[in-house]
Amino acid sequence: MLSTLTISNYALIDSLEVDFNKGFTVITGETGAGKSILLGGLSLVLGKRADLSSLRVKDQKCIIEGTFKIDTYGLQNFFEENDLDYEDSTVIRREILPSGKSRAFVNDTPVTLGVLSVLGENLIDIHSQHQTMQLTENDFQLKLVDALANNQKRLAEYRKGLKIFRKAQKELQELVEVQSTAIKEQDYNTFMLEELEKAPLKEGIVELLEEEYEQLNNVELIMEQLSKGDQLFNDEQIGVLPLVTEMRQSFSKLIDFGVHYKDLYERVQSVLIELDDVNAELQRLQDGVEANPNQLEQVNGKLQLLYDLLKKHNASDVSELIEIKNKLADKVFETAGLDEKIASKTKEIQEMEAVLKKQAIAIREKRNAVIPQLKKKLESDLNSLGMPSASFQISLNDTENFNTTGMDELSFLFTANKGGNYGELKKVASGGELSRIMLVIKALLAKYEKLPTIMFDEIDTGVSGEISNRMADIMKEMSADLQVFSITHLPQVASKGNHHFKVYKTEGAERTMTNLKELTTEERVVELAHMLGGKDLSDSALAHAKQLLN
Known part of the structure; x- marks a missing residue:
């Protein structure tokens, strides 16, 4: 207040x-x-x-x-x-x-x-001529019916479900739009994905292939140098291994003459062990090196494919290509799974729709039950307000649409005259009639709602x-x-x-x-007397004013 x-x-x-x-x-x-x-x-x-x-x-x-x-x-x-x-x-x-x-x-x-x-x-609800026009609105008329029907909780539950239902409808529409776009892009995405899947995409692959390419492309030079190395290692006259072996044999005769000679011998022995290991690796590399034009061509093909993909996708390295491939795979998978998602969401919406219809029917039944009572009450109250022939035709029409007020359209027709034609309030009721109708409606609402x-x-x-x-x-x-x-x-x-x-x-x-x-009581008497008789206060006006105030 x-x-x-x-x-x-x-x-x-x-x-x-x-x-x-x-x-x-x-x-x-x-x-x-x-x-x-x-x-x-x-x-x-x-x-x-x-x-x-x-x-x-x-x-x-x-x-x-x-x-x-x-x-x-x-x-x-x-x-x-x-x-x-x-x-x-x-x-x-x-x-x-x-x-x-x-x-x-x-x-x-x-x-x-x-x-x-x-x-x-x-x-505060300020009732004015503009506000009276609210009476002619369908939602306000339904609010009156629902107040008598005690539909507030049912409507709250229905509106809660309607909000979820509309959200689900929006999600379904978005899925359909995504599917439509995805279908258009599906062939392209699939082609791009297949192209990436054929490429040997793994971390460091470019470096490894480039190294293999250099080896295959320079196999003659490598073989020549390895052969030369083998000769330097193993030639009987000038080979490193025979010379160091001979050196070790010479120093072995000195080990008993002091620790320094023994250390020298062991160092030569270590060098010989390392040289043997290098020689073994040299032999392994020699055995593994051979000219292979087919392998060279394959490695070159893989490299060119990777170079082309990096350029095509504007990627700086293979890790970016792998990320692009994964995203494309997700898109292709999502497109393939959209039918299932759409079917699931459609089923969900159908189930919600069934619940909403059931709730809307329950609301409608309660409304229909109180409409005769509402009609009788309005006509009775308006009769006491000088509208003895006021009459209403109130009925509900089913709709297929889910509105915030349910699935009903309210027909709220009125005539102020006996035998008159019924029409919408805004078309057939005068301003004074609308004011009286609004008054009795507000009085009725006050009994059922906290206004x-x-x-x-x-x-x-x-x-x-x-x-x-x-x-x-x-x-x-x-x-x-x-x-x-x-x-x-x-x-x-x-x-x-x-x-x-x-x-x-x-x-x-x-x-x-x-x-x-x-105003005090005395001032009220004077004010009422003025309202009854004008500026000049008469005894009769004062008496009438006191009578009105009991």
């Missing part, structure tokens, strides 16, 4: 602070006194856009602040989702700067107008005294469960309020100001 409203430097309001209570609050005042200004200021707190025309004094900022008691509104999740500090008594402040910029705060945390607007919808504070802006315009009495009674009954405001010109309505505020103007030497004050 709205507990405090503070306004400064806004339109004709210099400075205003007023406290409100629960129950039924009425606001009266002469035409032009500033009731619309009050509503305008409140709308800014609820997220309406502002401009410089809002500033009373153009070089000072305008501040409008509302304090709301929200402990029963269940808004903790909203505050958490928007990173706001939750307080049972929440303060919303709106500032309009002389530069034209606007700022909004919730419990001193800056917020966007979007966040403020959503929060505002959960705090925010409601402010009726001259909902009683153009109705007679007796009907206005009944409208006041309805608003009074609603205020037992929620805070209700009514801006009214009718004394019958004003007299029913638990609290009565008057909007009035005062004129100073240089400017006119709008003010708001709560």
